[in-house]
Amino acid sequence: MDNNLPKIYSKKAIFGFSVLMSTLFGGVLLYQNLIDIKKKREAYIVLGLSILITIVTIVIVNIPEEPKSSLAYVFGAAGGGLLSYYFVPTYFPDEEHYPKKAIWKPLIIAAIITMSFVGLMVYAGSLENT
Structure with missing residues (x-):
């Protein structure tokens, strides 16, 4: 392991967040990895593709x-x-030579986002019943 390499999110973390949250969430993790290695153009391409896949998913699911x-x-x-x-x-x-970032921060953010959406859905449902 090279000490000069920046910490990155592992491909397992990117895959897991993509499946459990959305491709956008996994894309943001990969975006951050690319920003950390100074590949800004590639980072924006990955982020744009992640947004596109997420929009297509929302449309097709609905x-x-x-x-x-x-x-x-x-x-x-x-x-x-x-x-x-x-x-x-x-x-x-x-990738296996890069030190890995802990997933706690994205996990906490994902939990807050999920709880917010669930709270909004419960609140919206209670408004319909009044």
């Missing part, structure tokens, strides 16, 4: 009369696979 949330996991796995198994090896061919 097309059926009864939205299928399981499709979100399929798209998350596909997007996470693209980020983790194409982009990470492309920009970090020696």
